[in-house]
Amino acid sequence: MGVLISKIAMIVETLNALLNGGLFSFVAETKKDALKKSRITKEPTPENLSIVTVLKYIIVTLGADYPTEVNKQREKEGMAKDFEAQGTYCVPVSENLIIFKHKERDSYYLRVYPNLAKSFLSVTKRYDKNGVEISQEQWVKIEAEYFPLKGDNKKQGTEKPIIVNNYKLENVKWLKHGKVFINELTTETITKLGIE
Numbered sequence: 001m002g003v004l005i006s007k008i009a010m011i012v013e014t015l016n017a018l019l020n021g022g023l024f025s026f027v028a029e030t031k032k033d034a035l036k037k038s039r040i041t042k043e044p045t046p047e048n049l050s051i052v053t054v055l056k057y058i059i060v061t062l063g064a065d066y067p068t069e070v071n072k073q074r075e076k077e078g079m080a081k082d083f084e085a086q087g088t089y090c091v092p093v094s095e096n097l098i099i100f101k102h103k104e105r106d107s108y109y110l111r112v113y114p115n116l117a118k119s120f121l122s123v124t125k126r127y128d129k130n131g132v133e134i135s136q137e138q139w140v141k142i143e144a145e146y147f148p149l150k151g152d153n154k155k156q157g158t159e160k161p162i163i164v165n166n167y168k169l170e171n172v173k174w175l176k177h178g179k180v181f182i183n184e185l186t187t188e189t190i191t192k193l194g195i196e
Contacts, residue, residue: 008108015099016093016098016099018063019096021062021063021098022061023060027172027173027195028172029054029056029173030056030167031051032054034049034051034052038146045146051129052142053127054124054125055123055126056122057174058114058120058123060117061114061116062098062111067083067085070085070158070162073156073161073162077159077160079157083156090102090166091103098110099169108169109167109169112166113163115163123193123195127192169182173189
């Protein structure tokens with residue numbers, strides 16, 4: 001555990017030293033826990049779907065200010081720039097708004113804006129508990145039946161929402177902006193994502 005903590009501390013220190021954010025190449029591996037039973041049939045969730053692994057490669061923006069970005073979008077859509085963000089479970093650890101820390105736990109997050117970067121390659125692969133790939137078409141049905149559904153950012157009041165995600169640092173496998181900041185990619189992950 002000490003090695004993991006020191007590695008995360010080193011990443012936090014390096015990213016906090018950046019003057020600002022920008023566009024970063026990003027790979028993350030996360031796990032999604034299913035509901036106990038089907039939303040439709042009320043039958044128990046199949047064992048192979050109890051946990052789904054999500055691999056994602058995308059170009060993201062780091063270091064943006066959430067209320068500022070939402071208000072820019074509101075202005076584009078002809079609305080007042082009066083959006084104010086509500087408090088959340090984590091706070092920024094430096095002025096560059098790249099790394100956030102949980103208010104109560106020693107957990108660090110990379111704050112990622114996946115839809116501020118325009119028209120870049122994005123790859124998402126999902127695998128069931130047995131390592132079997134789930135196609136996008138299958139996932140739409142599986143998610144609707146067995147997984148918690150995402151909110152729709154109604155409070156922003158925009159037609160095009162500004163998406164922001166917090167990824168635990170230990171789930172980030174690759175982060176590059178000019179130089180590589182995190183490189184935890186395995187050959188297996190590279191092959192599954194189809195990236196080189």
